[in-house]
Structure formats: structure tokens, C-alpha cells
Amino acid sequence: MTREKHHPEGSPVGRRVVLGLLGLGAAGVAIGPYLQRAESALAERDPSGLSGLLPGNNGFRYYSVVTSVPRRDDADYTLTVGGMVERPAAHRLADLRAMPQRRLVKDVQCVTGWRVPHTPFEGVPLSHLLDAAGVKAGAKAVRFDCFDGEYTESLTLEQARRDDVLVALRMQDNPISHDHGGPVRLYVAPMYFYKSAKWLSGITVTGAVEPGYWEQNGYDVDAWVGRSNGRSDEPTS
Template sequence: MNSRPPDAQGPPVGRRLLLAVLGAGAAAVAAAPALQRAMETGLGAVADKDPTGLTGLLPNGGGFRYYSVVSSVPRRSAADYRLTVDGLVDRPATYTLDSLRALPQTRLVRDVQCVTGWRVPETPFEGVRLSALLDAAGVRPGAKAVRFTCFDGAYSESLTLRQARRDDVLVALRMRDRPLGHSHGGPVRLYVAPMYFYKSAKWLSGITVTDSVRPGYWEELGYDVDAWVGRSNGRDDAPTV
């Protein structure tokens, strides 16, 4: 004769089993940041050596895609990184990573929007305002734009001088409250908060003040030069500011 209550649908969950399940869940939550960092590092290393670019289609734990326009990008450490500021300026300069870190830092938290559609919400970036570097260099009359070059040897970008002086345009040293890793464009990248992410050039090595806007790498291939989120490239994404 079955002595179980008529509404019993299965064996009772024991106290030990319940505690084990809760413990496993807590462990997974605690381990999530470390697992995400490991996934980012691993996928970034693979993408860095992927000549096909197919790894750029794969999301990692942070929602970003990894993509480079060259098959391999050299790494720069704090000891050998240099950022030059030149062109139509009175005081050309070369910055080391330590000298950039010593300057006043600005932290911004914005959504990151890629022109291909993916979006990463509320991503902190921290670094030196580009306007501060331009002011230190002394921009000459007649200057109208800024060109950015990268130590991958291929990528470039441009902004008008007015765009470059915005408070939400950074020479970024940190992302998500950690130093910028190589796969995210470190140790230093450009961050243009209100524009699509292709404007935020990775592996930044040169800032050149020019007399006109020169289309960047993707713009030569058809992307809009003025890449405001939601107001360019035929997209209607919500603004990131």
C-alpha cells in the first residue's frame, strides 16, 4: 500500500541536496568574473592570430566581439609603449604609459554600440581627455581635424577638431575598471562615447592634428565619417549618451 500523500509528485528534496545546489550556485556566481576574464583572454588571443576575422563573430562573456584588420598585432608593454602628438601643434610630445597615467583621469560609463548591431550596456572607460592633450600641444590656427594611427600598422580614424574636444572623448587606459588588455586595444585606445565603436580606435599610437578630416580605415570602405549612434550608417539605435 502506498503511504505517500496523494499530492506528492516525487521524492522529497533532502536538506543536503538543497544545500549542495545552493552552494554550487553561489560558487558559480563567485567564479563568474574570473571565468569571464579567462574567456576574454583566450578568445582575444585566438582572434589576434586569426587571419579570417571569423572569431569577430563570436561573443565573449562581456558581450564584446574581437576584431582586427590585420592578422596579428604586436604587443606593447608599459616599458615600450609610446603615444605621439604632432602635426599642426606648437609643442609636439611623446607620452609613455606612466606619463599618461600621471595626468588627470576621467571616468565615463556609457553603453557601447557597434555598427554591426551588438551593444554592451553601462561600460566604464577611464583615461585622459583628448582635449587635455591637444591643449598641452598647442593647436595651431588653421587646424580642423585630428587623425589617429595605431600600432597594428593599418588602422586609422579621424575626428573634427570640435568633436575631438568633447568632454566624452578619451585617450582611454582602463575599461571596466581594469587596465586595458591587448585584445581590447590596450594598453591605450581612443574612446569616442557618442559614436559607433569603430571610431574608438584600438592600439592607439599617434595623434596628428591636421587641416582636414581624412577618412579612416572603415570609412574608406563605406562607413560614415560622422558616426553618431542612431544618426548615421542607416541605423536608428538609441544614443549612447
């Protein structure tokens, strides 16, 4: 059973609730065009993430674990890299855009069941940022913090250095929108989408894996698609 975590800004929705309500999406297909226009604003106010069950949005569902998330753009966005590194850094959007970019086209798979096939993501390989910072001996993992003030994620250092893990700036051939976690989000292609933290603001190299927000609420720390969270049959690509 999923353990719930409560905090002043709102409570997350457990995966049992999400799985139980996914049928609402299919039931609402006929009114999808009308709901889609209001969904972005609703997602901002809905701490449970249930607004993500509405149809539309190219198959994606929106989830947020807080009531609202500040917006960031070229003027005020910064991504910090620190912890067990030789050269801590703070990167603006222009800095990230000037770095080597990689494009991946993979299926996005949510642990709650929905899937968006052949989704392009583009961004800086996370390994590039780690190499530029100079990871110190003894480091074992990487923690990711988000400017919603609540969400965190973590990968082992080996996972973080995979060539299919990006600090993503673009999705579906457009800059990543605020609702999709922009201007910068993590993208961990081979894992369920909760590992791809939205609104990324900090990368911290650590001595051990620190379970992220949903791992503290019952999800698997290693979230390989088809090989975790009690599932064994989801397709990968």
C-alpha cells in the first residue's frame, strides 16, 4: 500500500487512487477539447495531480505535489551543480543551450499506466555536467532538487552517467513548457516517468542514494520500465 506524505501546501495522490481513476480519461474523450483549454490552470491549483487524469495534451497527464509552482525563464533560471564535486557551478539557460546537446526519441511510460510513444527529448547529457564539475572520489549517487520546493529524485552515479539520461531543454521539438516541468527537467529514458523530475533546479553529487519524493511514499528507487514497481510487461524502446 502506498504511504501518503502530508505537508502544508497539499497532499500527493497515492498510486492506488491514480490507478483507480485512470478510467475517467477514456470516459471524457468526447469533451476533451473543452477540458483541454482549462487543464493548464487547473493543474497549477491541484496538489493531488488528479487534474492529470483529464484527456488531451498529446497523451500526457499533469502531476504536481504542491498547490502552485513558480515560473522560471531566461531572466531568473539557474541550475546549480554541487556536493561532492571539484568545481561547483551555476548554469543559466544560455549556458545550458551552449553545451553539447543530445536528442532521444523514446516511449514515455508512467508507472500509473499511461504511455506516450516515440517522444523526442533534447538536452545536455547529464554525464557532461558531471564531468565538467569533476566528481570526487567516494561519490556514489546524484540527488535532484526542483524549484517547486518539494520534489526530489535520486540516481546512482552509474545510472546518472548513462547516455540516455538528459538535463532536458526541449520536448516534442519545442522548449519544455512550464506545465511539463520547464524550462529544464530531468529525463531518465529507461525508467518510469516519476524519475524524470520536473522544474529541475539543483544537481547534488552525494555519497549514497537519497530516496526521492515518491520513493518515500512507496515507489521503487530503481524504476526500470517493466522491471520494477510490481510490473513486468511494459514495453521499452
